[in-house]
Amino acid sequence: MTDVAVIGLDIGGTHCRGALVTATGRVLEWRRFNTDSAAGLTVFLHRLVHLCEELREAAASRNMAVRGIGCGTAGLVESTGRIRTSPNLPMLVGFDLQAYLGQHFRLPVRVVNDADASAWGEACYGSGRSLDSFLTVTLGTGVGGGLVLQRRLWRGSSGGAGEIGHLAVEARGRPCHCGSHGCLEQYASGTGILLNYREISGSQQEGPADSVAIARLARGGDATAIAAFRCAGRYLGQALAGVVNLLSLDGVVFAGGVSDCLDLLRPAMVQELEERAFEVNFRSLQLLAASCGEEAGVLGSAGLLGSSQSGACISAARS
Ligand SMILES: [Zn+2]
Known part of the structure; x- marks a missing residue:
């Protein structure tokens, strides 16, 4: 061998x-x-x-x-x-x-x-190769997170670090399967975006079946669909502002199926980051799409x- x-x-x-x-x-x-x-x-x-x-x-x-x-x-x-x-x-x-x-x-x-x-994987072979410290946010059915600090995977003392999806963004918000309330996952995941749409439209039954259909509507100019993504982007920006103020990261890498809609999330997310993150922490922050698929x-x-x-x-x- x-x-x-x-x-x-x-x-x-x-x-x-x-x-x-x-x-x-x-x-x-x-x-x-x-x-x-x-x-x-x-x-x-x-x-x-x-x-x-x-x-x-x-x-x-x-x-x-x-x-x-x-x-x-x-x-x-x-x-x-x-x-x-x-x-x-x-x-x-x-x-x-x-x-x-x-x-x-x-x-x-x-x-x-x-x-x-x-x-x-992104740290070694993808969009995180040039970043010293970054968070990967996986936007799919849920919201996952992985933290790389100074080129080492940070899992914390218990192994459960990096769970940005379960940062509370609404103190008395939607119940989450983790047992808490108002977690980011309930607003910025594919499921969360669907809930946003139904809440804004006032209809629980009719309308698009998932976040892919809502994205299609948003790109066609549908105001409710645009607002559903804006809501997700706003909460993402709110959570990330806290994270970058805590850790002063070089970047955030977005992965998962919903990250294909980063263009729809980005305006509200960046606005929140600009308003909430310290200027020194936001200035050098890179917002990147994952590249390893x-x-x-x-x-x-x-x-x-x-x-x-x-x-x-x-x-x-x-x-
Ligand atoms: Zn949760």
Whole structure:
């Protein structure tokens, strides 16, 4: 064996994807299966192990050795790799996936939250490559966040850092599944934008079915649709102003399906940032779209298997 690769996994509520990734972030092989949470933990683990074995065999056929397994998974992941909560993957709650894969494959394994993995993917191979410290905001069905500080993924003492989606932007706002009220996710996610539209229009039944349809209406000049996005942008700007005043970041990287609508969110978001953030913190702040696409999760989780996080980034920057 003359070369090494890492298996990167991205476990979501709908799909589980795995890739064989080189040290420079090149994806050599892809595999995927439907997560199917209802089938239970045993079935899921069997499929996951099978996927990893296929990727290891693919590496062997290329005369490569697998150095480790990195994994990003939906849910709150403790710093030990145990999954604490995960609404979309209930069979994994309380399960130590990191220890299980480590014992099964006799390889180094790291399991982190999927938004953290995506942030690290952008840090190493995407829009975050030139940023020293930044937050990735994933705008999709929910709002996820991953924090990179001075070129290191910051997960905090418990592993639950970076959750910008659950910053309160309305003290007595909409109830959130996390147990709090008025979280950013309830206003700026795809679901939140739909709620904004229905609240502004005064109709709970009629109208567009999702944020994609609302974006189409907004681009056609529909005032209610424009206002629904303006509402989301305003709350995003409000939350981000607090974050940049706390951390003085170099940038914010927007990922996820709703980030395709950044043009609709940006005016109100920037206005709030200008009004609320300290001028010194806002002046140098870059607002960027993510560039790794769907590969961010597997690239980031694979990148975490470097000898050190910053070491992995340096090798990526030189590729
Ligand atoms: Zn919440």
